[in-house]
Amino acid sequence: MDIVERINKLKEEKNAVILAHNYQPKEIQKIADFLGDSLELCIKAKETDADIIVFCGVDFMAESAKILNSDKKVLMPEIEGVQCPMAHQLPSEVIKKYREEYPDAPLVVYVNTTAETKAMADITCTSANADRVVNSLDADTVLFGPDNNLAYYVQKRTDKKIIPIPEGGGCYVHKKFTMDDLKRVKSKYPNAKVLIHPECSPELQENADYVLSTSGMVKAVLNSEDEEFIIGTEVGLINRIELELEKLGKTKKLIPLREDAICNEMKKITLEKVERCLLEERYEIKLDKEIIERAKNAIERMLEIK
Template identity: 40%
Template sequence: MAHKLSPLASPLLHKVVDGPEGWSGIEADDEWAAEIRRLAAERNAVILAHNYQIPEIQDIADYTGDSLGLSRIAAETDAEVIVFCGVHFMAESAKILSPEKTVLIPDERAGCSLADSITAEQLTEWKAEHPGALVVSYVNTTADVKALTDVCCTSSNAVDVVNSLPADKEILFNPDQFLGAHVKRETGRDNIHIWAGECHVHAGISGPELARRAEENPEADLYIHPECGCANSAIYLAGEGIVDPERVHMLSTGQMLDAAGRQGSGTVLVATEIGMLHQLRKAAPEIDFRAVNDRASCSYMKMITPAALLRALALGTDEVDVPADTADAARASLERMIAIGQPGLGE
C-alpha cells in the first residue's frame, strides 16, 4: 500500500458536508475549479472521469472515457496520485495497472450493481461445477473476480476474446447476461454458460421503450450498449424490418464516440447511462442525441460530486488498495486480453 497522504489546506473544505446521498455543499463554480487544479498540481495527481459522471466532473478531469482506457492512460503518466471519478471497481483496476501509485476514489461508497452481481466465492463455486472451463470476465468486475479469471474482456472486444479461445472449451462468461447473450449470438458458440448478472441502469432500458422511441423517430440511428435490456429487442426490430438494420449499432461507450465522429448529422437515439450524452454532444454538436430512457441515471456514478472530489484531493481520501497477490492475478487476466489484440478501451 502506498503511504498515507497528508492533508492539504483548502479554503473550501469547511463547506463540505456529508449526507444520505453523498458529499455536498459545494457548487462547481470557477473558484472550485481553480482550487481543484491547485490541489491536483500540489498532489501531482491526475484526475480521471468516467463517461457516466456529471458534466462538471467530466469537464474538470484531465482525461474522460471508459474505465479500462482511463486506467491504462493513467499508468503511462508521471502522476503519483490517480483520482478516479467513477465507481469502486474502476479505481481497483487503476491500482492493478499502477501498483506503485496512490489511487483515490472521491467517495468509496460508490459501488456498482453489475460488479456486485458476482462474488469471488460464487465464481469459485461456478468453476467447480464446470471443471476445465475457461472464465471470461467483463472488466466491470471486482479485483477478486478478475484474479479468478482466465481472460478479461470489454464490451467492444468480448466477441474477439471468446473467438480466440479453443472451440472445444466451455466458457463461463460473467457477469452481464445481456453482453453474454450478445457474445453467444455473435460467436455462434453453444458451450457458453452465462451468469445472470446485470447493471440495473442498463437493464432498465427496455425493449418496448426502445420500440416506442424508434417509432417516434423513424429516421434516427440507434446506438445500443450491449449491456442494455433492449439489446435483443434492437436485433429483433432490425430483423423484422421495423428499423433499418443499417441504423442499429451495438457499441461500447468508446465506440459510440468514434461513431459520432463519423455520423455527420441527424438524430441518434442512445441506449446507455445518460451521462454519456455530454461527451457525445461535445464530440458531435451538430447531431441531435436523445436518450432512449432519460431516467437511466446511475446513482453510484452521481455520488462523485464537486464536494467529494475536493475532499479527496484535500484530505487524501478515500484510498483504494488491492492486495499484491490479488492484483498480480487480476493483472494477468487483463494482460491476456491485451495480448489477444483489439484490447478496446473499456466498457
C-alpha cells in the first residue's frame, strides 16, 4: 500500500475526516475530504459526524473546528511552526485597551485569531462575509481586527465607522504584494483579470478587477469566460483552482502575482505527518471550556448571517 492508501484506510478505521485549507500543499489538498477557506471549513467542521477531525491548516483553524465540535477529537498533523502570526496580533490586553476607549462599539474579529481573542469578540467574520457581518450590526462604530487591509475593504462597503485594531495588523504574506508586482505581471499578461485578496493593500484592492476571498476566487475563475487570471493571494490557491479545473476537464492560465507569496506556516504539513497523526492520534487540540463557550457564540453568530 502506498501512503495515500494507508491514510485512507486509517481514516475509514477511525471514522476520521480530513479538512484542508486552500493554501495547503498540493499533495495534502488531494487527500482532503473537504477543501476550502476558513468559512467553508468552519461550516464543514460543524456538519461532520466523524469522530476525529484531522485539520490541515494553521492553529486558529483547528481551534475553530474544536470550538464547534467540543465533543470530537480535533487533531493537527504538526504543532510546531503552525501558528499564524496574524492570529496572535490581538491579545487580550490590546482588546481591553480599545474596549475602554470605545465602550459602545462592538468588536468584530477575523476568524484568523486565537480562541482567546474570539472569546472576547461580539462576532467573528471571514474575508468572504466581513462586509455582511459588519452591516448586520446595530451600531455606528465598530472595532475591527486584526487585519487593517480587510478593515479597509469593509469600510468601503459599509456606512459604519470602522476602527481598525491593532495599528499595522495584517498578514505578512499578503503584505508582500506591491503595485510594482502588479505592473510587472500585468505588462506581461495585459488581458489577464486581476483577482486580489482583501488582506492585500488598499492600493492593490483599488487596482483589481475583483477583490475576493479565496473561495470567491475559485468561483470567479470557474464561472468566468476569461482565460487568464493574475492571482493575488498565497500561491497554494493556484493548486486548488487547478484541481477544480481538472475535474471539469478545463485549463486556464493562472499567474501568481508573486511566486514567493508562500505562507510558511501552511506548508508544515506533509503526508507522513498526516499518517502519523491518524496512527498516534496526535496532536490533539485542547481548549478551556469557558473559552470554547464564549468563542462559539461569536462564531455561531457569524454563521447565522447569510
